[in-house]
Each structure stands twice: as structure tokens, then as C-alpha cells.
Amino acid sequence: MVLFQITPGSDVPLFRQIIDQVRGAIAQGRLSPGDPLPSVRGLAAELVVNHNTVAKAYSQLVRDGVVESQQGRGYIVASRREIYTKTERKRRVTALVTPLINEAITLGFSPEEVLELVQRELTKVSVDSKG
Amino acid sequence: MVLFQITPGSDVPLFRQIIDQVRGAIAQGRLSPGDPLPSVRGLAAELVVNHNTVAKAYSQLVRDGVVESQQGRGYIVASRREIYTKTERKRRVTALVTPLINEAITLGFSPEEVLELVQRELTKVSVDSKG
Amino acid sequence: MVLFQITPGSDVPLFRQIIDQVRGAIAQGRLSPGDPLPSVRGLAAELVVNHNTVAKAYSQLVRDGVVESQQGRGYIVASRREIYTKTERKRRVTALVTPLINEAITLGFSPEEVLELVQRELTKVSVDSKG
Amino acid sequence: MVLFQITPGSDVPLFRQIIDQVRGAIAQGRLSPGDPLPSVRGLAAELVVNHNTVAKAYSQLVRDGVVESQQGRGYIVASRREIYTKTERKRRVTALVTPLINEAITLGFSPEEVLELVQRELTKVSVDSKG
DNA sequence: GTGGTCTAGACCACG
DNA sequence: GTGGTCTAGACCACG
Numbered sequence: 060m061v062l063f064q065i066t067p068g069s070d071v072p073l074f075r076q077i078i079d080q081v082r083g084a085i086a087q088g089r090l091s092p093g094d095p096l097p098s099v100r101g102l103a104a105e106l107v108v109n110h111n112t113v114a115k116a117y118s119q120l121v122r123d124g125v126v127e128s129q130q131g132r133g134y135i136v137a138s139r140r141e142i143y144t145k146t147e148r149k150r151r152v153t154a155l156v157t158p159l160i161n162e163a164i165t166l167g168f169s170p171e172e173v174l175e176l177v178q179r180e181l182t183k184v185s186v187d188s189k190g
Numbered sequence: 191m192v193l194f195q196i197t198p199g200s201d202v203p204l205f206r207q208i209i210d211q212v213r214g215a216i217a218q219g220r221l222s223p224g225d226p227l228p229s230v231r232g233l234a235a236e237l238v239v240n241h242n243t244v245a246k247a248y249s250q251l252v253r254d255g256v257v258e259s260q261q262g263r264g265y266i267v268a269s270r271r272e273i274y275t276k277t278e279r280k281r282r283v284t285a286l287v288t289p290l291i292n293e294a295i296t297l298g299f300s301p302e303e304v305l306e307l308v309q310r311e312l313t314k315v316s317v318d319s320k321g
Numbered sequence: 322m323v324l325f326q327i328t329p330g331s332d333v334p335l336f337r338q339i340i341d342q343v344r345g346a347i348a349q350g351r352l353s354p355g356d357p358l359p360s361v362r363g364l365a366a367e368l369v370v371n372h373n374t375v376a377k378a379y380s381q382l383v384r385d386g387v388v389e390s391q392q393g394r395g396y397i398v399a400s401r402r403e404i405y406t407k408t409e410r411k412r413r414v415t416a417l418v419t420p421l422i423n424e425a426i427t428l429g430f431s432p433e434e435v436l437e438l439v440q441r442e443l444t445k446v447s448v449d450s451k452g
Numbered sequence: 453m454v455l456f457q458i459t460p461g462s463d464v465p466l467f468r469q470i471i472d473q474v475r476g477a478i479a480q481g482r483l484s485p486g487d488p489l490p491s492v493r494g495l496a497a498e499l500v501v502n503h504n505t506v507a508k509a510y511s512q513l514v515r516d517g518v519v520e521s522q523q524g525r526g527y528i529v530a531s532r533r534e535i536y537t538k539t540e541r542k543r544r545v546t547a548l549v550t551p552l553i554n555e556a557i558t559l560g561f562s563p564e565e566v567l568e569l570v571q572r573e574l575t576k577v578s579v580d581s582k583g
Numbered sequence: 584g585t586g587g588t589c590t591a592g593a594c595c596a597c598g
Numbered sequence: 599g600t601g602g603t604c605t606a607g608a609c610c611a612c613g
Contacts, residue, residue: 067391070390070392072392072611072612072613073392073612073613074612074613079288079289079292082292082293082295082296083288083292085295085296086291086292086295086296108613109612109613111613112612112613115612115613123296125296139298141298143297148297148298148299149307151293151297152290152293152294152297152299152304152307153307153311155286155289155290155293155294156290156307156308156311157210157214157311158210158213158286159283159286159287159290159308160217160308160311160312160315161210161213161214161216161217162210162213162282162283162286163283163286164213164216164217164315165213165216165217165254165256166272166274166279166282166283167270167272167279168279168283170312170315173283173308173312174305174308174309174312176280176283176284176287177287177290177291177304177305177308178305180284180287180288180291181291181301181304181305184291184295184301203587203588203589204588204589205588205589229599229600229601230600230601230602231599231600231601239589239590240589240590240591240592241601242589242590242591242603243588243589243590245601245602245603246588246589248601249602250384253381253384255409259463259601259602260460260600260601261462261463261465261466261596261597261598261600261601262596262597262598262599262600262601263598263599263600263601264599264600264601265601272406273405273406273408273409274404274405274406274409275403275404275405275406277404278386278404278405334602334603334604335603335604336603336604341550341551341554341555344551344554344555344557344558345550345554347554347557347558348553348554348557348558360584360585360586361585361586361587362584362585362586370604370605371604371605371606371607372586373588373604373605373606374603374604374605376586376587376588377603377604379586380587385558387558390586390587391585391586392585392586392611392612392613393584393585393586393611393612393613394584394585394586394613395584395585395586396586401560403559403560405559410559410560410561411569413555413559414552414555414556414559414561414566414569415569415573417548417551417552417555417556418552418569418570418573419472419476419573420472420548421545421548421549421552421570422479422570422573422574422577423472423475423476423479424475424544424545424548425545425548426475426478426479426577427475427478427479427516427518428536428541428544428545429532429534429541430541430545432574432577435545435570435574436567436570436571436574438542438545438546438549439549439553439566439567439570440567442546442549442550442553443553443563443566443567446553446557446563465596465597465598466597466598467597467598501598502597502598504598505597505598508597508598
């Protein structure tokens with residue numbers, strides 16, 4: 060099974076797609092705290108992207124406390140620790156929720172349909188990941 | 191009351207913030223079909239941005255069928271009509287849902303908490319704004 | 322062979338002429354899905370217009386699903402997908418048909434002649450470009 | 453029966469809509485050579501537009517040989533006389549046909565569908581108008 | 584080297 | 599007074 064998949068044709072930057080894939084893998088429980096991430100160069104080769112792009116993605120994940128650098132021995136999934144305050148975390152999520160709702164409603168979806176869409180996507184999430 | 195607010199320092203482009211503000215005002219029923227939008231130059235002055243930036247935001251909203259241009263008399267909120275196929279509308283919304291969930295879960299929120307956050311934001315939506 | 326040609330003196334805006342040229346090249350099969358478009362700055366230099374003008378044309382084509390942006394690697398012709406409802410697509414075409422007919426008839430053309438003119442132009446369309 | 457109808461909310465300028473309506477009335481035989489047009493001020497009042505707007509439309513129609521000014525006694529539909537060469541008339545119509553086809557084809561219509569749409573609109577045209 | 588965003592400012596069209 | 603288009607030029611993001 061392939062762990063990460065990117066779409067080079069998308070308008071989402073490659074490094075952000077990689078970040079998203081790592082977050083997604085953790086959210087879905089395919090990666091757990093302590094698990095090693097693919098090496099920077101290995102993943103770069105596999106995805107056929109520049110290794111700087113992978114490095115950039117990993118370093119942002121480190122900055123956000125999602126993964127940890129094991130100096131010289133690669134990266135692992137961080138044990139969950141909250142580096143952001145509750146307020147900050149809520150702010151970050153709300154910053155994504157609001158535009159989603161505004162777009163959906165003005166596209167003609169009803170509130171119920173929006174909720175349904177979110178719910179359906181949430182079923183893909185592993186319950187274990189929230190540990 | 192101020193209708194639109196933007197954050198100049200944000201990584202979200204100014205014109206996109208304006209688009210979101212307009213969509214939000216409509217979704218929340220603060221603006222209804224037929225209501226005039228602030229004039230391009232007037233809003234530009236108020237937000238302290240270039241008029242081209244406001245013009246860009248407005249013209250994208252026109253292309254999405256959300257507002258209408260009234261030659262020489264400015265812009266108004268369009269009456270609701272669906273111009274995109276169901277597939278396209280779903281594609282657009284899903285593109286916003288997935289990263290939201292990945293971010294939220296890896297920040298430590300449970301699926302239930304995510305749903306709650308979405309639900310709370312949805313209560314701000316006007317009943318009139320939908321279909 | 323020159324791919325795109327514009328008429329600077331025309332009353333049709335430059336960015337709209339560029340849009341039409343791209344659409345024409347696709348309709349006639351001179352550009353196929355996956356083919357790269359000229360770079361924004363390159364085309365701007367060739368047509369002796371500002372790069373913003375080309376960027377505006379390209380971004381509207383993206384919004385119409387006709388071309389795609391490939392981050393850092395420029396634009397390509399999109400594979401065909403329909404994003405607009407049948408109603409919207411008809412509305413757009415009809416908006417162009419009516420004035421054409423009124424102009425043609427009052428210029429002295431008979432309905433048959435108008436049809437002939439349209440038919441002749443349609444022979445330039447590539448069979449591959451449809452459906 | 454109302455002779456002319458305009459849509460103030462459209463993005464087509466009012467004076468151009470009036471031109472189009474007059475041309476349409478002639479094309480459909482509701483107005484014939486020698487028939488008087490509504491007075492500038494009368495039509496302005498009826499359409500609730502500035503009389504300068506109507507005057508501008510009429511003067512462009514005069515320039516194109518479609519109507520004639522009867523100094524002080526208003527305007528009448530001109531007897532058909534060709535003020536443009538065959539080449540020029542073809543150039544004008546083709547300038548409208550090409551973008552129509554390019555738009556239609558890249559929106560996903562087949563050449564046959566385009567032809568059909570044009571044909572359907574042409575059925576509204578009176579045969580007498582081509583005299 | 585690719586595109587994306589933004590500003591400052593001009594000039595024009597419409598009404 | 600309203601918006602539409604365009605240029606010149608800057609600065610940044612991505613790879």
C-alpha cells in the first residue's frame with residue numbers, strides 16, 4: 060500500500076500536499092506516535108519531487124509538533140503533545156471552517172448537506188488517532 | 191457595524207479575504223439578493239487596499255454567480271441560481287473539507303469535537319440564504 | 322506558425338482576445354489536453370502586452386475549467402470536464418447567438434446566409450475537441 | 453405589444469441593448485423601411501433611461517445605415533441600402549461568429565448542437581426583413 | 584524560471 | 599460617480 064499520494068497537477072503546492080498526507084495518515088491511524096516517516100530522499104525519489112520540497116514539509120510538521128527529528132536518524136511521528144493552547148488550536152480550525160461554510164452555503168448547499176459532507180469525511184478518521 | 195473586515199498580515203490573499211467576507215455576509219443573511227455591495231473604490235479606500243484588488247474579488251464573485259454587475263450603478267447580490275453542476279460543487283466543497291479535518295485531528299481534536307465546531311458555525315447561517 | 326494573434330486597436334479587450342485565441346486553438350485541435358500553454362511572461366513579451374493581462378486571461382480560463390495551472394511549471398490545456406449546468410452553458414451561448422443574428426440580418430444577410438457562415442466556420446472545428 | 457425591452461441589470465450597456473432591440477425588431481419584421489421609430493424622449497421615458505442614452509443608440513444606428521434621421525421629425529427605419537461592402541459585412545459577422553463557436557465548443561457543445569441553437573434562433577427572424 | 588499578488592496610477596466607457 | 603482595462607514595476611512563493 061502506498062502511504063502518501065500527491066497530485067502534481069493540483070494548485071495546492073507540493074510541500075503542502077505532503078504535509079496534508081502525513082497529517083491524514085496520522086489522523087487515520089496509519090501512522091502512530093513513534094513510527095518512522097520515510098526518509099527525505101527516499102520519499103522524494105518515490106514521489107518524484109525535489110528533496111528540498113520534502114524537507115520543507117517535514118520541517119513545518121516539526122514546527123507544528125506533529126513529527127520529531129531524530130538527529131541524523133530521520134523523523135518519527137511525535138507523541139501527542141499540545142504545543143498550541145486550546146484557544147490557538149480552535150482559532151486555527153475555525154479559520155478553516157468559516158470559509159468552508161461560506162463557500163458551501165453560497166454554492167447552494169443547505170446547512171444539513173454541509174454537515175453531512177463533513178460527517179462522511181470524518182468516518183475515514185481513526186478513533187485511535189485522538190489519543 | 192462594519193460589513194467587511196480583512197487581516198492585512200495574513201497568508202490568505204487580500205482579494206480572497208474579500209471574497210470570503212462577501213460570501214459570509216450573504217450566508218449569514220446580512221446581505222440579501224438585490225442588496226448593493228459597497229462601491230469598488232469606496233471599499234478599497236475603507237480597507238486601505240488598491241481598487242484593483244477589490245475589483246478582482248468582485249469580478250470573481252460575478253463569475254461564480256454570487257453577485258451581479260449593474261453597469262454604472264455598482265454591484266448587487268445576485269438572486270440565487272445554480273451555475274455549477276452537482277459534481278463541480280461537491281468537488282469545491284470537499285477540497286476544503288479534507289484539509290480541515292486533517293488539520294483538526296492532528297491538532298488533537300476528536301471527530302466529535304470537529305463536528306461540534308462545524309455545527310456551531312452553521313448556526314450563524316441564515317435560513318433564508320439557502321436554496 | 323504563430324499560435325495566438327491579437328489586434329491592439331480593437332474594441333475587444335486584450336485579455337478577452339487572448340481567451341478567445343486559446344479557446345479557438347483548442348476548438349480547432351491545435352492545442353490538445355495536456356499541451357502546455359506559452360508561459361505568462363513569454364506570451365506577454367511576444368504579444369507586447371503586460372504580463373498581468375495574460376495572467377488575467379489564463380486565470381479566467383482556469384476558472385472555466387478550460388486550462389489548468391501546474392505550479393511552477395506553467396499552464397496546460399485541461400482534459401475536458403463539464404463544470405457548468407446545461408442551463409448555464411446554454412445561457413452563455415445564446416447570449417452570443419442573439420446579437421450575432423440581429424447584426425447579420427440588419428446588415429442584409431438572409432437567414433440562409435447566416436447559417437452558411439456559421440457552418441463554414443464550424444468546419445474548422447476539430448472532431449477531437451468535442452465531447 | 454411592447455416594441456422594445458431592456459434589461460437594466462445586464463452587463464450589456466443600455467445603449468447597445470437599444471441598438472440590439474431596434475435591429476431585432478427590423479430583423480423580425482415588426483419594423484419595416486419607412487416606419488417611424490419612437491421619439492428619443494418618448495422612448496427614454498418608456499424605458500426609464502437617460503435620453504442621451506437613446507440618442508446615442510439612434511445615432512449609431514444612423515451611422516450604420518439602419519435608420520434615418522428626418523431632421524426635426526424624428527427617425528424612421530431606413531430603406532435597405534448597403535453602406536458596407538460585402539467584404540466588410542462578412543468581416544463584421546464573422547467577428548461575432550468565431551468567438552461564439554470557440555466558446556460553445558470549449559463549453560462542450562458539439563458542432564451539430566451549435567448549428568441547432570443558431571437555427572432555432574433564426575426561426576424568429578422574418579423572411580420579409582431581408583428584402 | 585515558473586506563476587501569484589499587489590500597488591500606483593492612468594485612461595476610458597457608461598449614464 | 600460608477601466600473602473596466604491596462605501598464606509598469608515590485609516582491610514573494612514554489613521548485
